[in-house]
Amino acid sequence: MPKLVEIKNLKKYFKTSRGMVHAVDGVTLDIKQGKTMGIVGESGCGKSTLGRILVHLEESTGGQIIFNNEDVTQLKKNDMKKFREHAQIIFQDPYSSLDPRYTVEDSIKESLMMSGKYNRAKALEKTQELMDLVGIAPRLRLAYPHELDGGRRQRVGIARALALDPEFIVCDEPVSALDVSIQAQILNLLKKLQQEQNLTYMFITHDLSVVKHISDDICVMYLGQLVETCSSKELFHRQYHPYTKALLSAIPSVNIRHKMNRIVLKGEITSPINPKPGCRFAARCNYACEKCHEPQKLMEVSPDHFVSCCRAKEINN
Amino acid sequence: MDEKKAFLQIKNLNVEYVTKEETVHAVNGVSFKLEKGKVLGLVGETGAGKTTIARAILRVLQEPPAVLKEGEILLAGKNLLELPEEKICHVRGKKITMIFQDPMTSLNPVMSVGSQIAEVIALHNKISKNEVRKKAEEMLETVGIPAERYDEFPHQFSGGMKQRVVIAIALACNPALLLADEPTTALDVTIQAQVLELMKKLNRENNTTTILITHDLGVVAEMCDEVAIVYAGEIVESGSLEDVFENPSHPYTVGLFGALPKIREDVEWLSPIEGMPPDPTDLPKGCKFHPRCPKATEQCRSCQPDLKEITQGHKCRCHFAEEKEGSGCPN
Amino acid sequence: MTDTMNIKKIEETMKAKKKSQVLEVMKRLSYNKGAVVGGILFLLVLLAAVFAPLLAPFDYAEINIQDRCMSPCLAHLFGTDQMGRDILSRALYGARYSMIIGIGSVVFSAVFGIIIGAIAGYYGGWLDNFIMRLCDIIQSIPGLILNIALACALGPGIFNIILALGIEGIAGTARLMRSSILNVRKMEYLDAARTSNCGNYRIILKHVFPNTFAPILVQSTMGVGSRIMLAASMSYVGIGVQPPTPEWGAMLADSRDFLMEYPYMCLIPGICIMVVVLALNLLGDGLRDALDPKLKK
Numbered sequence: 002m003p004k005l006v007e008i009k010n011l012k013k014y015f016k017t018s019r020g021m022v023h024a025v026d027g028v029t030l031d032i033k034q035g036k037t038m039g040i041v042g043e044s045g046c047g048k049s050t051l052g053r054i055l056v057h058l059e060e061s062t063g064g065q066i067i068f069n070n071e072d073v074t075q076l077k078k079n080d081m082k083k084f085r086e087h088a089q090i091i092f093q094d095p096y097s098s099l100d101p102r103y104t105v106e107d108s109i110k111e112s113l114m115m116s117g118k119y120n121r122a123k124a125l126e127k128t129q130e131l132m133d134l135v136g137i138a139p140r141l142r143l144a145y146p147h148e149l150d151g152g153r154r155q156r157v158g159i160a161r162a163l164a165l166d167p168e169f170i171v172c173d174e175p176v177s178a179l180d181v182s183i184q185a186q187i188l189n190l191l192k193k194l195q196q197e198q199n200l201t202y203m204f205i206t207h208d209l210s211v212v213k214h215i216s217d218d219i220c221v222m223y224l225g226q227l228v229e230t231c232s233s234k235e236l237f238h239r240q241y242h243p244y245t246k247a248l249l250s251a252i253p254s255v256n257i258r259h260k261m262n263r264i265v266l267k268g269e270i271t272s273p274i275n276p277k278p279g280c281r282f283a284a285r286c287n288y289a290c291e292k293c294h295e296p297q298k299l300m301e302v303s304p305d306h307f308v309s310c311c312r313a314k315e316i317n318n
Numbered sequence: 319m320d321e322k323k324a325f326l327q328i329k330n331l332n333v334e335y336v337t338k339e340e341t342v343h344a345v346n347g348v349s350f351k352l353e354k355g356k357v358l359g360l361v362g363e364t365g366a367g368k369t370t371i372a373r374a375i376l377r378v379l380q381e382p383p384a385v386l387k388e389g390e391i392l393l394a395g396k397n398l399l400e401l402p403e404e405k406i407c408h409v410r411g412k413k414i415t416m417i418f419q420d421p422m423t424s425l426n427p428v429m430s431v432g433s434q435i436a437e438v439i440a441l442h443n444k445i446s447k448n449e450v451r452k453k454a455e456e457m458l459e460t461v462g463i464p465a466e467r468y469d470e471f472p473h474q475f476s477g478g479m480k481q482r483v484v485i486a487i488a489l490a491c492n493p494a495l496l497l498a499d500e501p502t503t504a505l506d507v508t509i510q511a512q513v514l515e516l517m518k519k520l521n522r523e524n525n526t527t528t529i530l531i532t533h534d535l536g537v538v539a540e541m542c543d544e545v546a547i548v549y550a551g552e553i554v555e556s557g558s559l560e561d562v563f564e565n566p567s568h569p570y571t572v573g574l575f576g577a578l579p580k581i582r583e584d585v586e587w588l589s590p591i592e593g594m595p596p597d598p599t600d601l602p603k604g605c606k607f608h609p610r611c612p613k614a615t616e617q618c619r620s621c622q623p624d625l626k627e628i629t630q631g632h633k634c635r636c637h638f639a640e641e642k643e644g645s646g647c648p649n
Numbered sequence: 650m651t652d653t654m655n656i657k658k659i660e661e662t663m664k665a666k667k668k669s670q671v672l673e674v675m676k677r678l679s680y681n682k683g684a685v686v687g688g689i690l691f692l693l694v695l696l697a698a699v700f701a702p703l704l705a706p707f708d709y710a711e712i713n714i715q716d717r718c719m720s721p722c723l724a725h726l727f728g729t730d731q732m733g734r735d736i737l738s739r740a741l742y743g744a745r746y747s748m749i750i751g752i753g754s755v756v757f758s759a760v761f762g763i764i765i766g767a768i769a770g771y772y773g774g775w776l777d778n779f780i781m782r783l784c785d786i787i788q789s790i791p792g793l794i795l796n797i798a799l800a801c802a803l804g805p806g807i808f809n810i811i812l813a814l815g816i817e818g819i820a821g822t823a824r825l826m827r828s829s830i831l832n833v834r835k836m837e838y839l840d841a842a843r844t845s846n847c848g849n850y851r852i853i854l855k856h857v858f859p860n861t862f863a864p865i866l867v868q869s870t871m872g873v874g875s876r877i878m879l880a881a882s883m884s885y886v887g888i889g890v891q892p893p894t895p896e897w898g899a900m901l902a903d904s905r906d907f908l909m910e911y912p913y914m915c916l917i918p919g920i921c922i923m924v925v926v927l928a929l930n931l932l933g934d935g936l937r938d939a940l941d942p943k944l945k946k
Contacts, residue, residue, distance in 0.1 A: 043506035182591035183590070184590075185576075185591075188588055192587070207506065209507070211579050213581055248508060253536030253539060254582070255563065255578060257564070270476070
């Protein structure tokens, strides 16, 4: 399977008054063409930052991003314009991601007009097509965002991301603000679009059941670092990292007969400000030992299954 | 069911929000009973009226625009809606307390967390200052926060810790009824697990009757003994956890389960419920769910179904929940 | 076949005109009784100011000593002042000057305040700090005293008063602009605009400005009233509009020696000021509600 995006040792540090925030700290990841890479983690784990770096809404502090065999880590203005025709993002909050003074049509049309490839009439035609594609009734063409419910707004956001026919879309928690019944509609839509247009997704979420449903591969993050990555099937079948185990066991299941043995973690997520070297999960980990305070390496525990835990094999025997 | 056993009983509760332009029918004839020590899960989507029900029980509806059209709320046989304001103040906090969704905004930022707990204790107990402090410290320990942090302020706490403080405040007077409005929605999964464990433990120890309001069916499965599914201000299905989760009977409940991505099942496509929840200012005639229901018939469009018992204790508001006979339209 | 169908469909939907946002706001404004009353009053005063030469029965500066201090009668509806000038005519012309000062100074501070506040809010960093500390300094001086100082330094005259009042208002407008920009800057639609390849200028002009415009407009509307009052108080202490120009504040100032025996002289300009300020406040309140897209119903 060809790789569309290769992320190599990507870093993003923010300077704050309290110190350096290591939001993303050395993430290495491949995203396969036409597949969905799910990024899971709790708040503050850097998953959104990672997504925003990939579409150049933030600039990385270090590392490399390779897109379609081209280095896109640093882009000049013209290259950026071209790059954005290939990579787009769907935002989390359907309430703040649409300009309240733009109609549905204006919002979708904007990137078409900015690309310079469409004249007004062509852009309007394409906008119609896009609205059809994501399932917004034509009569809502001139509606303002506040007249739409969350699900429809998110559809507008999807149409806007699709406008320039990108290959790669970062979906930043696109369904976490929606109700269950609407969430399912949007998830199905995203899946349908992927099949029709051979899209590659990076799907960022905190909801494990959603990520399991939509992803082919999953990457678990904790405090800016990659903890475990493998195919979706494998991850839910067998986890090696203690954090992944705890995370999976924490999901409240609707199945009332089969209760999982819950691993309740002690403590809270620490802050990613000036972190010490070594495993960042060590403070909450039941298996932490001396070795955990040294920098961890990503190990391949089984084919295509990577874990960043020095005791992974020990624990799981 | 005999009347004496019901600790909390709600009869035909109707709440509307009336403004100049429109009337929002938030709660339309909700009735349920809850036994002492049980946990009821009130499940529904945004705008279904769950929070309004809880606010009505605690009598903290904003009036206006809210108007309590009719209904009775009987707590241990006493109608709360008939109590005068001074008396209800006594019930609130002492007998009934509420945990709000957002721990960030339900704590006072300029008071230390300890004194916020102490405030509630002092208000409802006539004990000395030292005893109050001691009790508040105990409460902190109960929810898993070291008593040394008594004098710290909310901003020094993380989200999960704040929610624990909120729980500590709510439980400080050992209430008979706890209303928890989406207590874990704002929290991360691993923190949610901690808080749920805590609530379960406290519920077991104190035998607190609890109403848990949530949209998360997983949390309900985890916590509740009984479930009521709310749609457009009505209870469409209610019963024990087993009844509702293993034998969902209302098309909406069935739809909710179908729309949910499941962790232990592989499905290619989810089955979402088509359409949108109805506009509460303009509810459809007949069954409120009929515009989205795959099985809707002429009868559903014209005639509002009753909440009928289909098996012992399991009720469902659908014309087709049982044998066809007896489901005829009265008009 | 489907193609022609599609084109037809597109043409049909194309026919639907985009709802003009200005018209929308006006429509919603019209539901608010207070705003309608305020708007009508303000419009009347504005018309009176524009058509003062046609409406005024007398020349505002015509002195007629034998008719001095007349009570209202048919010839002089509002009476005459201590020099026998017709108060109605003076009030009408006064509307002109008061309006010019009020609106002029608000426009002045809005233009500069918006630019300065936008720079501070959008770019942030040391520039933001510098501009905001400068605003702190200006705002730490009591408004009236600053105005008086500025007016004294600039010398009398309508234009200088506008300037003095305008400069004082820049700091407040800049601060408001900055805070609403900071609010908008958090919004994801700006990120969305960036991924749509919009440049900085387009983002500022097309996405940031329209969304920060509402509070500025509301503040400015109410600001006109308070500027008219400020100008009046400056005239009252004698550094505002110079006689015989009939600005309302100046008229009040003239009346101060006759307060007890002849109240019409102060009553009429006082009522004029009150009506305009009230009208503008009502209008501003209405605008605030009408401009909020979330309250749209």
